[in-house]
């Protein structure tokens with residue numbers, strides 16, 4: 083059943099509505115939420131929401147509990163290929179838990195936050211940005227690692243990145259929920275403005291596995307065995323551009339590299355020369371690779387997981 | 391005066407990105423003034439340009455105090471201003487959300503790092519700032535309530551208000567906050583509109599900055615007196631929000647005195663011109679902030695009124 087989570091009037095004959103689809107089976111009132119589309123330029127979650135919604139409705143007899151799917155937390159951003167909320171030039175994932183007495187962006191954030199509170203689990207699906215391509219990964223604040231890492235592993239992702247706590251991240255949706263005891267896992271995968279189908283199917287299987295282990299689903303789950311890495315088993319190295327130019331990668335994302343092996347080059351298209359050969363700083367797995375070719379000095383080119 | 395390139399970076403297809411600073415006087419790092427950090431802060435850039443012009447004359451007249459160095463950076467982000475974009479042209483990041491910066495990080499983190507490296511260790515830091523919502527403010531000094539803020543010194547600007555605000559998580563990445571953490575007395579000055587130029591309001595800001603430097607005996611340049619500043623916090627503000635979306639016509643501006651029940655603005659039906667809502671003042675006070683764009687959404691903060699009891 084589709085319902086409104088938040089609604090607000092726009093100036094000219096239009097309402098902004100944030101909707102969710104509630105899929106309910108069995109007798110349990112326990113709730114599991116999938117949210118995506120906080121960043122309007124990240125679309126990988128669209129395919130996940132579609133597949134999951136379709137699958138669960140077809141297998142409703144195997145469902146026990148409430149599964150709420152929120153495919154578009156920032157509808158105006160998705161409509162206009164805008165990362166933030168267009169009218170405010172504001173990153174929606176920096177204003178949670180919002181404010182019921184604030185401006186529209188804040189009241190919307192607050193309505194979403196209140197709607198999610200108390201769920202058994204919230205999965206917040208992100209798709210990097212238009213600049214970087216990511217392998218499927220779960221990102222967890224070190225403060226919540228003990229609780230969340232076991233759930234994260236169920237999601238069938240390749241990598242679990244436990245990151246430092248930072249003040250600026252305190253206003254994310256995940257942090258706001260986790261800090262009041264509603265567990266929230268952040269998935270990052272793929273690239274902005276595109277859908278990577280095999281990542282979508284793999285994450286849906288992971289979500290079904292987690293649903294099964296939390297008692298929301300009792301059907302079959304199709305999971306291939308793969309090695310999962312947790313960032314605490316090694317270190318994450320950042321590789322930033324040393325100069326400005328056009329980046330031409332020589333590898334695909336998700337490859338194990340040897341130290342010194344070529345990842346790509348930064349070239350000058352006007353003069354036809356190579357400005358920088360980008361090489362791996364260590365032996366490790368390239369789990370983030372630049373997707374947008376134009377780079378400035380400092381642009382992130384790759385992130386490499388170096389296993390201990 | 392010494393003109394310095396504080397940061398330079400080449401671009402695939404544009405001219406080199408350059409941040410230019412102007413140093414006056416010799417000696418201790420005393421005052422740093424930063425203008426535009428976003429591409430629409432033209433008022434802020436203009437104010438700095440006027441300050442550079444006046445300081446050149448004051449320096450030639452030998453009226454900068456011995457042992458004081460003043461740095462002015464009129465624009466820390468000329469690339470965005472040249473494209474008329476608010477944030478960094480390629481990835482839409484905000485340099486003022488990157489402090490204290492990271493010299494091995496992303497492009498705008500590197501810009502922030504280079505800026506902060508130059509700006510830190512000054513005794514006083516003045517930033518000409520702008521608000522993310524479109525509107526006009528009564529000129530004021532804004533300070534974050536970090537425990538390090540110094541409202542006594544802020545009074546030397548003699549602007550009508552000193553607004554002390556509780557920091558939010560994202561404030562920890564702003565220049566003002568990091569200045570304070572690094573023991574610089576930091577002041578953000580809000581005046582005028584974003585993306586527009588109001589030379590009268592700019593004059594007020596310039597007077598205020600010279601009043602401050604004169605009171606602190608950094609320059610000798612007597613200015614006429616300003617206001618006895620009133621300190622306000624969020625507790626003094628009455629927020630007025632729109633209950634309807636539509637076309638917005640306002641009847642009062644920032645700095646207007648209003649009585650309880652005064653008509654402040656109307657929201658008009660965009661199809662038939664009917665009045666959808668009349669916004670009345672909830673209290674007696676001074677309009678501190680007024681939204682100015684012609685359209686409003688539901689719940690838009692259209693006025694902030696400082697209540698007068």
Ligand SMILES: [Zn+2]
Pocket residue numbers: 120121124208209210
């Ligand atoms: Zn995102």
